[in-house]
Amino acid sequence: MGPLRGAQRSVIFHSRLAFRSSFQRMTLPLVASRLASSVAPKLKDPSLLKTGVCYVDGEWVKAASGKTFNVYDPATGALIGASPEFTGKDTEKAISAAAAAFPSFRTKTGREKAKLLRRWYDLVVENADDLAKLITWENGKPFADAKGEVNYAASFFEWFSEEAPRLYGDSIPATVPGNRVLTIKQPVGVCGLITPWNFPAAMVTRKLGPALAAGCTVVVKTPGEAPFTALALAELAHRAGIPKGVVNFVTTLEHTPEVGETLATHPTVRKVSFTGSTVVGRLLMKQASPTLKILSMELGGNAPFIVFDDANVDAAVAGAVASKFRSSGQTCVCANRIYVQKGIYDEFAAKFAEQVKRFKVGHGFDEGITHGPLIHNRAISKVEAHVRDAEQKGAKIILGGQKLPDLGANFFQPTVITGMTKDMAMAGEETFGPVAGLFPFTTEKEVVDLANSAEVGLAGYFFSQDLERITRVAEALEVGMVGVNTGIISDTASPFGGVKQSGFGREGSKYGIDEYVNIKTITLGGMNKPLQS
Template identity: 55%
Template sequence: MLSIPVFVGFHPITFPNPRMTSIRPHFDNPELIRDAAFVNGEWVRSSGSTFEVTDPATGQVIAKLPDQPVAVVDEAIEAASNAFKSYRKTTTRQRSAWLRNLFNLMTENAQDLGKIVSWENGKPLAEAVGEVKYAASYFEWFAEEAPRVYGTVIQPANPSNRVFTERVPVGVCGIVCPWNFPSAMITRKAAPAFAAGCTVVLKPDSQTPLSALALAYLAQKAGFPPGVFNVVLSHTKTPEFGLKLCKSPKIRKVSFTGSTAVGKILMQQSASTLKKLSMELGGNAPFIVFEDADLDAAVAQALACKFRGMGQTCVCANRLYVQRTVMDKFSAKLANEVSKFVIGPGLQDNVTHGPLINAKAIQKVEEHVQDATEKGAKVVLAGGRLPELGDNFYAPTILSNVPSNARVNSEETFGPLCAITAFDTAEEVVKYANDTELGLASYVFSKNIDTVYTVAEALEAGMVSCNTGLFSEASIPFGGVKESGFGREGSLHGIEDYTVLKTITIGGLPERL
């Protein structure tokens, strides 16, 4: 087999040329690969135009799916609305059983589901399987939370009244998901919706729709009634699909993960029906390392945080602030570890990091690197395109002494650029960290509990992770503040966003005996 040398950081490594290798995974359960939308319990293959799903590692077409007309959204909404009438009346224990079935099915098919994620998204298989297991955990968690949606008893001033509250399902939910976690972004939203008694119309990203369709297939196998989970597909009409979900009076909630700019548009479009909204939007996470931190641990966590999915996650460290006294040491340690990355197609053995999702993503990384270096940043590790591997491959770049006015400090890169800025005091770095309209995740590293606690309190973010770069799990509330959105996914709070609080007052009762 022909091989080509690829230089990542300081170390030459060798790969079979993916342009000459057709990488189609073997699936133990080929039924997971679907070629149609899913509406009212039926697989819908609309006649007419199609769109292609490509492997970002090779550019090869891996699926052709129907580019459906906007009318299918109305059909899916109607199906979900009709299903809601009966689904909302199911017992919490019944819904819990269906959720548990779906968790079990995802777990049983984790390897195949991971291959689907890797195939359409590009992330390495081990990371993709990890995402699937994480995604499945939301069905397990909310299977346990479904019977635990409690109300309250209120003591009114009027002695002849009795007052109590209950949480009831909000109704039909429209869900719009991105490509970077094609499985987990769906389950974080759908699991609490199903648990609360809501039905769902899902629009997955057209770059990664196969994972969504596999979940629909498994939901059907798990026993969910027709119309409870609907998946609609489009590439050319995505804005029109979103508008339908926002404008329809039968959709009572919209949950969206994506950019702040698109989130604002969806909010405006939802205003006419005053829907309940959950928005998990852009991030610009600061990663703060104090001089007393365990530098080896901080480097290891920076690797896990910054380069997960090649930097294409909303909670990736975007701005690294390292105390000046240890910045050079930290930078050198980080560069040494990054230079060991094995970059290649995610389905190939031994690969640690895959491609970016498309050429536009690489262009943004390059623009941020050029801007920072022109403003005085120092190149610690020169990355760049890897055309020998494919159009979407990019070796990570590490910069130090990045000035505060660099674009990377005000814009989310969403790629493998590690931009390090020096700071001297806690007050200074908190000011840097909070100087953004976004506030999703942030990270603090120090052995001093006083520093950890006071800085964590001062950071304007929905989530602060201290001395670890990975914190997401089903039991933890996930969400942001400021222009990073509102609402929480996961945890005991996650189901609340799919319910409304109803107050019931009973009057004219006799005095208590």
């Protein structure tokens, strides 16, 4: 996914839309109230912005070729800076550094690793404002959201600093007289971590925290669209005293497939953790198969969000707004198919649209902005295609539905569409944008069947006040995570991951560290001799 381009200028845009059925005419203030600043944000610590270099073996280095790629502000199209265009050969040097660091790092005690992670956590918290500025600058999300992401990102270092000393094994009663069976947990080795652009801090720390707590060393492939947040984290790792070679950060844009293949095929890399699309996940699995790597993958989603007649409608509206429009709809657990039972469909749609109408779209650094741009022009094209497809097949756009060229090339109106049906593209594809399609349904079985019809199964949500229904539906949904009467499910303490073609493995929680360890069984024989006199 490439960076957005586009100029931005001051505009107040009012879209007057015919609101059919029982709905009233509404306007949508899709606005930026003033000209978005084209001036680069000022960091308290400018040395956190690392341009032209990657972090390998404890040093800041350039690509062997000297080539770089440009990174642009998705809101304004302005150049932020350049990062090294690493190749597979460059990445191999990072893998070698991680391999050289592993024998020493793996022997550190849990408490020693905990102290390193805690120092890294403290530095992230101390520099939270600058990290948030980098996120908004290269990702586009509003500054308030970016600050929330930094706190979330830091929490994984804190959580796994507490898990590091607690890699407990077991003593297992053996069936053979005189034998004793023990298990210990050992780090898997060098890990390749491939992270996405939509959470350029949190998706890095969610993988790094457990890897280091387990005693692994890593090579992080940062997203080409948003590399500078991850590189700032690398600088803070250096300051925290993380030993050289333990963490290595590489950047690339043009050679992304080559670098990914290097991590997936290199025999020294024992595990790959990937967050991204299902298509790329399948490719990495194929590439990793000859070396039988351990894999964990958090892939695409198409989350159902179900509102039953017995739900608290106002709470359901708030939950749907939070789930659907977080980061302008660019999260893997966003509500993508909103199913509303017919008895409350009109009421829900009217209240939902009223909430969305209050959004303020613009540059993430501007005061009061609730939603920023999409990440690149391909994202805009997909969102528009989904809207036009629904419109052509009989759905009604009751709010939004258009690009916002006066704000910039990568802005799209927060959109609400009613009368959705299962033959529309949005029913089967992840939109990854600020478009909410509302599907009517009649029965519980009908909606669960519709929800489970997707080939993916990452997250699902539903609102109901019927306790029996809550149990039935939560267990019936074919997803890895279920939010009941809430639209937000991300929590450091909660295991994150999916089923079906949304991948496998879990991140965060007490289970997250298990993805980075092997269980070794030790059988002790001859333990039944009598006591010596």
